Amino acid sequence: MGLAGTAVGGTAVFIKATAAAGTGIPVLPVVAAVLLLLGVAFAGWSVSPVRRRTHPEPGARPATDLPDVGAAALDHAAVDADGFEHTIAALCARDGCTPVEVVGGAGDLGADVIATTPDGLRVVVQCKHYAEDNRVGSQDVQRFGGTCFAVHDADVAIVVTTSSFTAPALEYAAACGIVCVDAEALAAWTRPGARPPWESPAARSDGSTAVVRARR
Numbered sequence: 553m554g555l556a557g558t559a560v561g562g563t564a565v566f567i568k569a570t571a572a573a574g575t576g577i578p579v580l581p582v583v584a585a586v587l588l589l590l591g592v593a594f595a596g597w598s599v600s601p602v603r604r605r606t607h608p609e610p611g612a613r614p615a616t617d618l619p620d621v622g623a624a625a626l627d628h629a630a631v632d633a634d635g636f637e638h639t640i641a642a643l644c645a646r647d648g649c650t651p652v653e654v655v656g657g658a659g660d661l662g663a664d665v666i667a668t669t670p671d672g673l674r675v676v677v678q679c680k681h682y683a684e685d686n687r688v689g690s691q692d693v694q695r696f697g698g699t700c701f702a703v704h705d706a707d708v709a710i711v712v713t714t715s716s717f718t719a720p721a722l723e724y725a726a727a728c729g730i731v732c733v734d735a736e737a738l739a740a741w742t743r744p745g746a747r748p749p750w751e752s753p754a755a756r757s758d759g760s761t762a763v764v765r766a767r768r
Contacts, residue, residue, distance in 0.1 A: 633681040637664045640679050640712055643741060647748040649675065662696040663704050675750055676706035680713035684735070688713045690720035697728045708750045712738055 637656045645652045649667035656664035656679065665677040678696045680688050693711055700709035711717075711725070712733040725732045731749050733741065740746055 636681040662699045673707040675708045676704045677710045682715040693721045
């Protein structure tokens with residue numbers, strides 16, 4: 553519309569200037585050429601494959617296949633590191649999250665599972681499938697802390713492990729607002745009817761080691 557307005561305005565100025573100067577330039581053919589060019593431009597715009605974006609209806613969620621939430625899918629003790637990510641995704645889906653995506657892999661920048669809770673919180677999870685004697689250290693949590701909020705825009709950031717966390721790791725998590733879920737907490741989460749980490753009483757900003765960052 554801006555282009556059309558500019559063209560029409562320019563044509564009007566041209567007609568007035570030509571009439572005032574008496575140059576003898578054939579005005580009608582020039583105007584016809586301008587109108588023809590405008591028509592071609594609008595026709596091309598109307599059939600162009602690049603169209604204006606449409607926004608989804610308020611409250612609409614993108615279509616996605618939710619993970620299986622059967623007993624086998626929730627058994628984190630029976631899977632390897634890759635399967636562990638899918639187990640955590642299944643737990644999120646069981647607790648009402650949709651969509652739920654397993655995004656771990658090369659270039660994931662610390663995010664293994666991304667989910668949206670029933671009340672709209674964006675949950676970003678890093679999964680650490682470690683042996684019992686291999687504790688999650690401060691460096692592990694720091695790397696996740698550098699991306700979970702700034703890059704992945706998490707409302708709730710969670711590190712979940714099959715082992716435990718070192719004291720410095722818990723201190724860093726508390727300072728940054730990252731929820732730490734160790735093997736014991738994971739076992740509790742797996743039980744039917746358990747409260748998910750983003751709703752846990754431990755996820756408070758009162759100095760506890762697992763803290764949910766307040767939603768921005």
